[in-house]
Amino acid sequence: MVRLAAAVLALLLVLAPDQSFAQNRPEQAIVGAMQRFVNSLPFGGLLSPSPPPPPSPHAPPPGAARFVPPGDLPPTPPAPVLQSLLPPSTPVPYAPTPDQSGMPAIEQPGSTTTIGPAAPRETALSLSARYGAESPSITGGIVWRVYPVRPDVTGSFRPLREERTASPVLQLPPGDYVVHASFGLASAARTVHLGDVPLHETFDIPAGGLRLEGRVGDARIPKGQISFDVFRGSQFDPGEKQKVAEDVLTGDVVVLPEGTYHIVSNYGDSNAVVRSDIQVHVGKLTDVTVTHRAAVITLKLVTDDGGEALANTSWTVLTPGGDVIKESVGAFPRVVLAEGDYRAIARNDGRTFERNFNVVTGVDGEVEVVAR
Numbered sequence: 001m002v003r004l005a006a007a008v009l010a011l012l013l014v015l016a017p018d019q020s021f022a023q024n025r026p027e028q029a030i031v032g033a034m035q036r037f038v039n040s041l042p043f044g045g046l047l048s049p050s051p052p053p054p055p056s057p058h059a060p061p062p063g064a065a066r067f068v069p070p071g072d073l074p075p076t077p078p079a080p081v082l083q084s085l086l087p088p089s090t091p092v093p094y095a096p097t098p099d100q101s102g103m104p105a106i107e108q109p110g111s112t113t114t115i116g117p118a119a120p121r122e123t124a125l126s127l128s129a130r131y132g133a134e135s136p137s138i139t140g141g142i143v144w145r146v147y148p149v150r151p152d153v154t155g156s157f158r159p160l161r162e163e164r165t166a167s168p169v170l171q172l173p174p175g176d177y178v179v180h181a182s183f184g185l186a187s188a189a190r191t192v193h194l195g196d197v198p199l200h201e202t203f204d205i206p207a208g209g210l211r212l213e214g215r216v217g218d219a220r221i222p223k224g225q226i227s228f229d230v231f232r233g234s235q236f237d238p239g240e241k242q243k244v245a246e247d248v249l250t251g252d253v254v255v256l257p258e259g260t261y262h263i264v265s266n267y268g269d270s271n272a273v274v275r276s277d278i279q280v281h282v283g284k285l286t287d288v289t290v291t292h293r294a295a296v297i298t299l300k301l302v303t304d305d306g307g308e309a310l311a312n313t314s315w316t317v318l319t320p321g322g323d324v325i326k327e328s329v330g331a332f333p334r335v336v337l338a339e340g341d342y343r344a345i346a347r348n349d350g351r352t353f354e355r356n357f358n359v360v361t362g363v364d365g366e367v368e369v370v371a372r
Contacts, residue, residue, distance in 0.1 A: 122171040124198040129166070129181050129188070131283035132206050138183060139166050141255065146170065147178040149191065183207055184255020185244055206258045209285040210278065213250045214265055216292050217362040223250040225336075226267045228290070230254060234277050235262040256280045265290040268336025270317070270326045293339040293361040298332055300368045301346040301353065310371065314347040344369055 125146075129138045146161040160177070161170055172194055179201065180189040186207035192199065212228045214221040228248040231241040241262070245254050258280055265274045272294035280286060299317075300309040309331040317326040317335060319342060326335045337359045345354040346369045355369045 121173065121196075123174055123194050123196060124169055125172055125177075125179075125192065125194055126169045126198070126200045127163075127167065127179065127181070127203070128200070129183065129203040129205050131208075132204055135206075135283045137166075138205065141183055142166055143182045144168055145180045145182075146172070147180065149176045149178055179203075181205060184209075186255055186257040206282045207255050208258060208280040208282055210254045210256055210261075210280055211251065211285060211287050212248060212254075212263065212265075212290065213288075214267055214274075214290045214292055216267075216294060219362065221250065221267060221292070226250060226265060226292075229264040229266070230256070231262050231264070232259070233262065234260055235275050236277075253285065258282045263288065263290065265292065267292045267294055268296075270335055270337055272336045272338045294336055295339070295359050295362060296334060296336050296364040297357075297359060298334050298366045299328075299344055299346070300332060300366055301348055301371055302368050303371050305368065305370060310348050312348060316345045318343045318345065346371070 127144055129142055130136060131138060142164070144161075144163040144165075145159040147157045147159055151157050157178075161172070163170065174194050174196060177192050177194060178189060179192050181187060181203045183205050184207065186205050188203045188205050190201070190203070192201055210230070214226040214228075226249075228245075229243060230245040230248065231243050233241060235241070244256065244261070248254055260277060260279055262275060262277045265276070266272070267274075272292050274290050274292055276288070276290060278286065278288050299315050301313045302309055311331045313329070313331060315326075315328050315330075315333050316324060317337070318324055319340070325337065325342065328335070339359050339361045341356065341358050343354060343356050344367055345352060347353075348371065351371065353369050353371050355367065357367045
């Protein structure tokens, strides 16, 4: 546009026909030359100069030179106006949108909105477990853990989620995960690909329960006096046995994978030990009662039959073959012994005393050693 105005002004100076008139009436000469130039253009209709002012009655004829005081000069005509090719637009008045009550909504002041990064989308992963394809669902006691498929920078696999409900629903970003389900000492794991569609995974955990207790004859051994260790496989299988549970107390339920196990029952802390094989079945609780042939014996060193026990006495209980079964120190040591024959040796104040005795199943009692 600037270049067009410069060209027009140059042509005006060239096309002015009357130099003297241009000197006396420069404004009219410029306007006349501009009009002639614009009319010669193909788009001359776009530029429309304002009509020139009427000639002054005191204006001299063309070609006459006369001095005109500055105050008598007519006003400078306005510059040409660029006309738009488009029709004029009519402004649309603002009308607030009415709310649900029919009243116009109140225009709220403008506020600045901060657009942050989009939140990562998540997909639902629902989990459940059962004892087997034809077995019922597991309704409790499961621990679910979700791990990444690759370790972290330290080389460790750290769980991303942990749930202890039977059938959890987890919200996770799409991707690959390792899902681990533990049910007691039984477990199952698999890799899961989570996409944009909710996913349900069912885990089969073929396991059963084992509940143990001990008895002597018809009497139940009190809790805390007996414990159980559980090993995988039969006691008659060759090789070293893998211990899967230890120090299991009476009445505790141990969940194990289906299979054969052998139990070592320890009554007391000496030689009252019983071993037995058991079978764990899928989805069933197996009650096992271990029967011990033993008794509880209390040892006393006395000066006379039925007398007071001497303190600071060291005791050793041996089998008839000389194998040491139990060693203790005290006035009234208490020892659980399997049924059989034994020899008790007492040492006190530099002197040694001994006695043979017999243990009968279920018959608890005292064994006195007389110091003489």
